[in-house]
Amino acid sequence: MADIVVKTVNLTKEYVIGIRKKTRVLALDHLDIEINKGETFGLLGPNGSGKTTTLKLLLDFISPSQGQGWVLGKRLGNIEAKNRIGYLSEVSYLYSYLTAWELLDFCGSLFGIASIERKRRIDKILDLVGLAEKAHVRLSSYSKGMLQRAALAQTLINDPDLLLLDEPTSGLDPIGQREMRDVFLKLREQGKTLFLCSHQLSEAELICDRIGILHKGRLSKIGKLDDLLTMKHAVKIKATNIDKETNDKLNKIIEISIVEDEADKGMLEISLDEHLVNDVIDVLRSNNSRILSIMPTKRSLEEIFVEAVEN
Secondary structure, eight states: OTTEEEEEEEEEEEEEESTTSOEEEEEEEEEEEEEETTOEEEEEOOTTSSHHHHHHHHTTSSOOSEEEEEETTEETTOHHHHTTEEEEOSSOOOOTTSBHHHHHHHHHHHTTOOHHHHHHHHHHHHHHTTOGGGTTSBGGGOOHHHHHHHHHHHHTTTOOSEEEEESTTTTOOHHHHHHHHHHHHHHHHTTOEEEEEESOHHHHHHHOSEEEEEETTEEEEEEEHHHHHEEEEEEEEEEEOOOHHHHHHHHTOTTOEEEEOSSOTTOEEEEEEGGGHHHHHHHHHHTTOEEEEEEEEEOOHHHHHHHHHHO
16 A cells, blocks of 8 residues: 555545434545555546545545545544645635745744745745745735645645645636646656646646546546547548548448548548558558548547536
8 A cells, every 4th residue: 555645445424414404415425546656636526526525534624424544554634644745725715914935934834844944945835836036925915826826835835745636726717727737747747646626627637647527426437537538449540642532432431430621621530440440541551642640539528527427
């Protein structure tokens, strides 16, 4: 279990609500996940699917109704493990009268980090998140994107091995999202393990190694992003210099789909099952057509997400 940073077995959370405490809501339903060291894992799902509940359980903010979990090799709630976690909540409440430098200095003191070491870390972190030039400006004058970067900076002051990120780009404009994404990629290069909860599919697709899709508290799909996006046995061939004779031969292969490029009428995109690849290549080569690419067919993450949620 040395290389497994997060592990849950049948992790379940049920809330009892209402005046008479008779209504039961299953927020998380027997969650089984494993996240490896250095991995960027995205837990995706619509609002109310149980993503934040999962993070709260991992952080020991709430207790599970059933099941168990481990973080950094320790049982949930272990103080030693908590000291090695960085947590970015969806809505961060920062002291607006402080500067970014003062905020990180305060947070570092809470961890008992020595003054000289705190200064070294603060300068390094503010440079990483792009706030070095605004280090001594009050947070009250920060934009939403800058505040989000300041919030991320405070999660890094203890040099965590694991980062738990709850909707980290929510409410940011495209430039702010890109800036945050660049920071996450740098952290991944440093060997940090990132657990990202989000419904921003485009962000997850750009930075995650693996994803899990959560719906109504239940994990409906999990796997490597490339494996999930690649359609098994499906291939696309792009070719040009297609004459009428070649086109006629291709159209006789009834199991393929041919689409002509609108911008280049001489280029075809041929969708087919992989067992037909050699047949199509033979037709193209026999008539001196030019093959530009042969690629596995990929679906969008949105298609996979909608399929998982609707099913």
